[in-house]
Amino acid sequence: MAIKNVSAVPKAERASFWVRSRDTRTAYMYILPAVLVMAVITLFPLGFQIYMSFTDYGLKNLKYDAPAANWVGLDNYIHILNGDTIKNVIPSFDFVGTLTFNLWWALSNVIFHVVIGVLIAVLLNIEGLWFKRIYRAVYILPVVIPAIIIATVWKKIFDTDTGVFNILLGFFLGPIGLAKNVNGVSIVNIPWLENSQGDFMWLPVAYYALLFTNIWLGWPLNSVVATGALQSIPKDLYEAATVDGASGSQQFFNITVPMLRVAMIPFAVYGFITTFNLFHLSYFMSEGRPFGRTELLVTQAFKLVNVNQLYGIGAAFAIYMFFILLTISLITTRITKATASAD
Amino acid sequence: MTVDATAVQTKAVTSAEIKMKGAIGRPLKWYKQLLYQALCLFVAFTVLFPIAWVVSQSISTSKRITGFLPEGAITFEAYQKVLDKPTTNPISFIELTFNSFKLAAGASFASVLLGVSAAYAFSRFKFPGRSVVFLAILAVLMLPSVATIAPLFAFMNRIQVGEFNLRNSLWGVGLAITSGLLPFATWNLKGFLDTIPKDLEEAGMIDGANRNQIFFQIILPLSTPALAVTALFGFIGGWTEFYFSWQFLTNPKDFTLAMALSQMSGQYARSTPWDQFCAFALLVALPVSIVYLALQRYIVSGLTAGGVKG
Numbered sequence: 001m002a003i004k005n006v007s008a009v010p011k012a013e014r015a016s017f018w019v020r021s022r023d024t025r026t027a028y029m030y031i032l033p034a035v036l037v038m039a040v041i042t043l044f045p046l047g048f049q050i051y052m053s054f055t056d057y058g059l060k061n062l063k064y065d066a067p068a069a070n071w072v073g074l075d076n077y078i079h080i081l082n083g084d085t086i087k088n089v090i091p092s093f094d095f096v097g098t099l100t101f102n103l104w105w106a107l108s109n110v111i112f113h114v115v116i117g118v119l120i121a122v123l124l125n126i127e128g129l130w131f132k133r134i135y136r137a138v139y140i141l142p143v144v145i146p147a148i149i150i151a152t153v154w155k156k157i158f159d160t161d162t163g164v165f166n167i168l169l170g171f172f173l174g175p176i177g178l179a180k181n182v183n184g185v186s187i188v189n190i191p192w193l194e195n196s197q198g199d200f201m202w203l204p205v206a207y208y209a210l211l212f213t214n215i216w217l218g219w220p221l222n223s224v225v226a227t228g229a230l231q232s233i234p235k236d237l238y239e240a241a242t243v244d245g246a247s248g249s250q251q252f253f254n255i256t257v258p259m260l261r262v263a264m265i266p267f268a269v270y271g272f273i274t275t276f277n278l279f280h281l282s283y284f285m286s287e288g289r290p291f292g293r294t295e296l297l298v299t300q301a302f303k304l305v306n307v308n309q310l311y312g313i314g315a316a317f318a319i320y321m322f323f324i325l326l327t328i329s330l331i332t333t334r335i336t337k338a339t340a341s342a343d
Numbered sequence: 344m345t346v347d348a349t350a351v352q353t354k355a356v357t358s359a360e361i362k363m364k365g366a367i368g369r370p371l372k373w374y375k376q377l378l379y380q381a382l383c384l385f386v387a388f389t390v391l392f393p394i395a396w397v398v399s400q401s402i403s404t405s406k407r408i409t410g411f412l413p414e415g416a417i418t419f420e421a422y423q424k425v426l427d428k429p430t431t432n433p434i435s436f437i438e439l440t441f442n443s444f445k446l447a448a449g450a451s452f453a454s455v456l457l458g459v460s461a462a463y464a465f466s467r468f469k470f471p472g473r474s475v476v477f478l479a480i481l482a483v484l485m486l487p488s489v490a491t492i493a494p495l496f497a498f499m500n501r502i503q504v505g506e507f508n509l510r511n512s513l514w515g516v517g518l519a520i521t522s523g524l525l526p527f528a529t530w531n532l533k534g535f536l537d538t539i540p541k542d543l544e545e546a547g548m549i550d551g552a553n554r555n556q557i558f559f560q561i562i563l564p565l566s567t568p569a570l571a572v573t574a575l576f577g578f579i580g581g582w583t584e585f586y587f588s589w590q591f592l593t594n595p596k597d598f599t600l601a602m603a604l605s606q607m608s609g610q611y612a613r614s615t616p617w618d619q620f621c622a623f624a625l626l627v628a629l630p631v632s633i634v635y636l637a638l639q640r641y642i643v644s645g646l647t648a649g650g651v652k653g
Contacts, residue, residue: 038522146579
């Protein structure tokens with residue numbers, strides 16, 4: 001009976017296509033400006049990049065009335081891997097070496113960033129510590145200074161003859177006779193960023209100078225994020241632990257560390273990709289020296305185009321970078337998800 | 344019954360006691376306070392050291408580098424010189440600043456304007472092609488903008504109208520910067536818009552507002568903090584942008600602050616006095632640093648909203 005009644009209700013007239021698609025049309029209207037602009041200034045160049053990577057595009061093809069570049073197939077991709085012909089122009093070119101260094105660079109930095117960031121966040125979270133606000137304000141300073149300034153200033157700090165880093169070392173090493181005296185200033189002459197010098201633990205000294213600078217630059221933001229995470233840990237957990245008689249270090253490793261891990265891992269992944277693509281330090285400070293060993297993929301990509309005008313090879317290089325970054329983010333997404341579900 | 348009550352009472356007292364302790368703040372033992380203060384001061388020293396050194400050099404009368412403290416009397420001569428003639432190129436500090444400002448403000452404004460409209464569509468509508476276009480934006484986001492320099496250069500260089508070459512102009516650099524900023528703006532703003540409750544819009548619709556009215560009168564005002572943070576990020580990006588301008592621009596009249604700074608410290612600029620270099624670095628860093636510092640709290644929350652919701 002009831003069923004009959006329902007079926008007896010006359011069906012609402014099906015809305016016309018024009019009415020039904022109204023939301024879709026509105027959506028397209030909102031998205032259109034961005035898509036149009038991106039199509040012209042991002043997607044078209046990316047498509048053009050793919051085309052360029054299969055040609056010998058160079059200076060000769062740049063002018064607006066120039067002939068089209070010659071099709072060379074996969075030559076650029078192969079040259080990048082084995083270094084043929086590129087080494088005539090850039091003797092130190094080494095794709096696999098740069099990629100390996102780049103991965104190690106990002107990994108080593110992120111480890112320091114996260115560990116120091118968390119430790120200092122914990123330090124500033126200690127109950128009863130004086131001047132917390134002042135310290136928090138001071139510690140954020142490296143984040144607010146533009147990267148290009150940081151890189152150029154630190155380059156001067158690591159200068160061989162006049163850099164304040166060597167002067168500082170001279171101040172400590174002078175009294176034990178390991179520094180020399182220049183104009184009354186005791187100074188050590190370590191060529192941190194210069195061309196030819198020895199290695200320390202398989203890596204050029206310039207790497208350590210860059211690492212030092214980037215640790216200085218990177219931990220404060222990690223500390224901010226860790227502070228946020230620390231303050232969101234419910235206080236009851238610590239209260240319960242105190243009641244149960246857990247010591248300070250037990251509380252740190254059994255409550256703080258696991259709770260922080262959830263917040264810090266996604267940020268560490270973000271930091272890894274940012275550091276992987278960190279242009280300014282490598283480009284301005286070490287300039288890739290010695291022998292291109294502190295070159296990153298981004299700086300190498302820039303130099304291929306800017307200094308050497310190898311547009312075709314530069315395009316193929318960028319395509320490689322794209323796939324490398326895609327792989328990295330797929331792997332890191334999996335790691336993030338895996339650790340999230342484990343908790 | 345009685346036992347239960349006592350147990351509950353004991354528990355309540357304990358947690359109240361602890362809460363009270365927490366509220367007062369357990370005073371640290373003096374040697375612990377001393378140790379932690381020493382640690383904090385050491386960290387503050389490492390953070391401030393390079394900054395203080397730059398300030399000290401910029402007001403030093405000595406032309407050579409001497410160490411930490413400024414040598415001789417304090418002077419602002421270096422600032423004066425930089426403001427008069429920052430580089431060997433015939434361009435003044437004001438012109439450099441104006442060029443940087445045009446790039447930064449223009450690219451930041453364009454990316455936020457286009458980004459928020461697209462972000463609204465992605466956040467609120469289901470439409471054919473939605474996931475494909477959004478994935479494309481995410482894919483572009485992954486590639487650092489340096490990597491698109493070859494095709495952008497080649498493509499814009501072919502656009503020549505009379506004397507005007509798109510590549511060799513602030514317009515071209517501005518477009519290149521915008522192409523780097525737009526995917527980030529769209530993604531970050533979508534993350535924020537996702538956190539705005541839909542009820543607000545539904546209430547607006549019941550009151551008879553159409554989509555555009557909702558967007559302009561409800562969504563835009565509510566997302567002001569996120570818009571401001573995204574715009575600020577874009578502005579800082581444009582203000583210190585280096586590689587596109589360095590690669591694209593050849594006319595000194597178009598040069599930017601970042602280009603001048605790199606010219607002063609580059610390997611062909613050994614003759615640049617350190618005091619002037621330091622003064623210039625401070626003049627470039629100061630405005631954005633102050634803004635950043637003032638808006639720090641909003642920046643962190645504006646970013647994490649987008650990051651968490653992705």
